[in-house]
Amino acid sequence: xxxxxxxxxxxxxxxxxxxxxxxxxxxxxxxxxxxxxxxxxxxxxxxxxxxxxxxxxxxxxxxxxxxxxxxxxxxxxxxxxxxxxxxxxxxxxxxxxxxxxxxxxxxxxxxxxxxxxxxxxxxxxxxxxxxxxxxxxxxxxxxxxxxxxxxxxxxxxxxxxxxxxxxxxxxxxxxxxxxxxxxxxxxxxxxxxxxxxxxxxxxxxxxxxxxxxxxxxxxxxxxxxxxxxxxxxxxxxxxxxxxxxxxxxxxxxxxxxxxxxxxxxxxxxxxxxxxxxxxxxxxxxxxxxxxxxxxxxxxxxxxxxxxxxxxxxxxxxxxxxxxxxxxxxxxxxxxxxxxxxxxxxxxxxxxxxxxxxxxxxxxxxxxxxxxxxxxxxxxxxxxxxxxxxxxxxxxxxxxxxxxxxxxxxxxxxxxxxxxxxxxxxxxxxxxxxxxxxxxxxxxxxxxxxxxxxxxxxxxxxxxxxxxxxxxxxxxxxxxxxxxxxxxxxxxxxxxxxxxxxxxxxxxxxxxx
Numbered sequence: 001x002x003x004x005x006x007x008x009x010x011x012x013x014x015x016x017x018x019x020x021x022x023x024x025x026x027x028x029x030x031x032x033x034x035x036x037x038x039x040x041x042x043x044x045x046x047x048x049x050x051x052x053x054x055x056x057x058x059x060x061x062x063x064x065x066x067x068x069x070x071x072x073x074x075x076x077x078x079x080x081x082x083x084x085x086x087x088x089x090x091x092x093x094x095x096x097x098x099x100x101x102x103x104x105x106x107x108x109x110x111x112x113x114x115x116x117x118x119x120x121x122x123x124x125x126x127x128x129x130x131x132x133x134x135x136x137x138x139x140x141x142x143x144x145x146x147x148x149x150x151x152x153x154x155x156x157x158x159x160x161x162x163x164x165x166x167x168x169x170x171x172x173x174x175x176x177x178x179x180x181x182x183x184x185x186x187x188x189x190x191x192x193x194x195x196x197x198x199x200x201x202x203x204x205x206x207x208x209x210x211x212x213x214x215x216x217x218x219x220x221x222x223x224x225x226x227x228x229x230x231x232x233x234x235x236x237x238x239x240x241x242x243x244x245x246x247x248x249x250x251x252x253x254x255x256x257x258x259x260x261x262x263x264x265x266x267x268x269x270x271x272x273x274x275x276x277x278x279x280x281x282x283x284x285x286x287x288x289x290x291x292x293x294x295x296x297x298x299x300x301x302x303x304x305x306x307x308x309x310x311x312x313x314x315x316x317x318x319x320x321x322x323x324x325x326x327x328x329x330x331x332x333x334x335x336x337x338x339x340x341x342x343x344x345x346x347x348x349x350x351x352x353x354x355x356x357x358x359x360x361x362x363x364x365x366x367x368x369x370x371x372x373x374x375x376x377x378x379x380x381x382x383x384x385x386x387x388x389x390x391x392x393x394x395x396x397x398x399x400x401x402x403x404x405x406x407x408x409x410x411x412x413x414x415x416x417x418x419x420x421x422x423x424x425x426x427x428x429x430x431x432x433x434x435x436x437x438x439x440x441x442x443x444x445x446x447x448x449x450x451x452x453x454x455x456x457x458x459x460x461x462x463x464x465x466x467x468x469x470x471x472x473x474x475x476x477x478x479x480x481x482x483x484x485x486x487x488x489x490x491x492x493x494x495x496x497x498x499x500x501x502x503x504x505x506x507x508x509x510x511x512x
Contacts, residue, residue, distance in 0.1 A: 003198055004075045006030065007085025008185020010194070016072055018209035019241045019248035023047050023067035025075075026082065034083040034126045035067055038160060040242040042066040042235055042304055043390060045158035048127035050134050052079035052195075060192055061141070063279070063306040064134045064157070069238035070307065071231060073209050074255060077198040079191065083126040086110055086133060088184045108178035109133045112171035117163060124160030128168060131158050131302075136175050146173055149297075156389040157301025210252045215259040215337065218364065221252050223339035226362040228252045232260075232275045233307035235300070236316050260311070260366060269371040271335070274311025274364070281310060288372070291379045292326050298383050299323075301390045311365045314347070317355045317421070319456070320393050324351070324422035326381055328414035329398035332370050338363035351421035376402045377410075380480065382473050386460065393417050394461040397473045401432075403481075408432050408441075413474070418455045418466055427452045428474075437485075442478040446471045 002013040002025070013029055026032040026049075038046035047067040052060040060079060086107035106114065109132035119125040135146075135154045144150070151172055161168060185191065210228070212218045221228070228250040231237050240246045254260055260275035263284060270284065278296055282305075285293035299305060299322050313323040314334070324347065332347045339362055347368075350358050359365070373379070381398045385391040396416035402409045411432045413425040428449045435441040455466035 002073055002076050004077060005079040005191065005195060005198075006032070007081060008079075008183075008188055008191065013072075017249075018073070018251045020072040021068055021238060021242065022049065022065070022070040022072045022075060022080075025072040026067060032082055032084055036123055036126060037068055038124065038127075040068045041239055042069040042300070043157075044124065044160050045127040045131065045301065045303065046124045046160060048130040048158065048303055050081040050130055050137075051075060052081060053077075054192060054195055058192055058196065059141075060195070062134050062137045064131055064154075064303045065307055066157070066235075066301075066303045068242060069234055071209075071234045071238065071251070071253065073211065073253065074234070076211075077195060079195055081130070081133065083129055085185060086129065086183065088181075105181075107133065107136075107183070108175040108181050109136055109171075111178055112174045113168070116167045116171040116174060118167040118171040120162035124158065124162070127160075128155070128158045131155055132172055132175060135172060139176060146176075152389070153297060153302050157303040159390065208249050208251065211256060212252070212254070213256055213258060215257055215366065218252065218254060218257050218260075219337065219339045222362045222364060225250060225252065230254055230315070230364055232309040232312045233277065233304075235304050235308040236312065236318075254364070255307075255309075264367075267372075269369055271367045271369050272310060273367050274315075275309050276311075278305040278308050278310065278313075289330070289370075289379060291381045292330075295322060295326065295381045295383060298385070298388070298391075304390075310368055314350070314368065315357070315359070315365050317351055317357050319354065319420055319422060320396070320417045320460070321422060322383065322393055322396055322416065325396050325414040325416040326379075326398040327368065327370065328422060328424055329379065329400045329412045330370055330373075331412070332368055334365055335367040335369065336360075336363045337366040342366065344369075348424060351423070354420035374402065376404075378402065380477060382476070384469055392460065395466050395469045395473070397470060399474075399477050403437070407434050407436050409434070413449075415453065415470060417460070418453050418470060420456070425449055425452050437478055437481045439478070442475060446474050449474060 002016055004011055013025065016025060023035060023037055026035050035049055036046040038044035048064050049067045050062040051065050052062045055061045062081065087110060088105040109129050113119055113129060131154055151169060155168065210221050212221055229237060229248060231251055231253050232255050241248050254275050257275060260273040262273045263276060264271040278299060282293055282296055296305060310323055313321050327347050334345050334347055334350055336343050336345055336359060338360065345358060352358060377400065379400050383393050384395045385393050394417055398414045400412045411429045413429050415425065416422045428445050431445045431448045432441060449471060450467060453467065453470060455463040457463045
């Protein structure tokens, strides 16, 4: 039984198969056809919906999601909003009926799209409107300037834009100019309390879809069902049914396991629960690993980041996953858990071969440890892909290093897309360790890198392209270090000149 609220009204859906996506639940089971299927892979955004959950203050917070790859059972205890729930009718309840009249008041996201001609064929428009709705709600909760970066972040997962980008951008910027809008279902002052009641109930899932709330239950489930597929955000796993047409008939959903949803800080670093979403990681990374946080904005779309997890990105063991190369460069390690107990493992020992890992059949990733960076630590990440928004890497390079008295120390060079697994270029690291970052050292390093890596060829790039790109990124690192050194020297010289000038002025004053 999936017990949730849809556009302000309670829904109880029984006998929903484990592999049912939220999109299928809406269109097939509930007859809500405003949400469209475009790519069925979480790329185009035509299926975007908003999922409301209670925050720490007990207020509803809405995040966008791709309904086509979201497990339907994950909306249990949530408030789901679709395009049908935005416009307000004269009768607040009539908009919920198939026989209701046309709405008399559009939501600002809808009205702005109409007034700025942001819709053409209309197939992708519901998804765009729902992305704008989440932006509108964010502005209501915490008003902030609508910068170009924010607009890109909100709309980056909606790729179907028949009208071009400008009308949709203009609509986004204009939403705040419309009169304050109260959604019909927002009149229900008991909605938040009702949702809290649903979340406090023990979720009863079908036998083939388990949703444990704590790690002890998860361990027992893995003991009983070692071959069950684990799902957190579903952003990759659900492609098995939407793209490969495979049956997912034994699933353990870990997205509500309390111990997997925490970030624990220690003196040495952070233990990040495997079910913490990428969006939730953004503040931590922005403060301590800004290059990693910047990568998150190229890490698929906001719809994906709102539900995808770092643990899932690692467990997928994809050679082109964006997270593992950065974590390899940062010396991350894992806590693996299961019915036989927990153990820790360096991330570089986790990947064995293409889509093969060191996880035992009954184990799962519980947390990822990211060490605290030293004060003079440097991290640089470059992602190469065919388009800027919402795309998979052809090559991803993550480099860390320190400069100690003009020589390189603690050099770590990690790559994605260069082999069957994400890996470090250890021989190239050794060739740079203890060397000054000059042309000769990096020329030798590029030679070693070419011998060390044997890139793969696929639709995103040939082996030759990947090899050349990796070499060029290493040279780009040298040029960046050189530029930073020159800028630092210029600053030091300028500060020294100012200091000497002040001393001279002081001496002149004493002389008189």
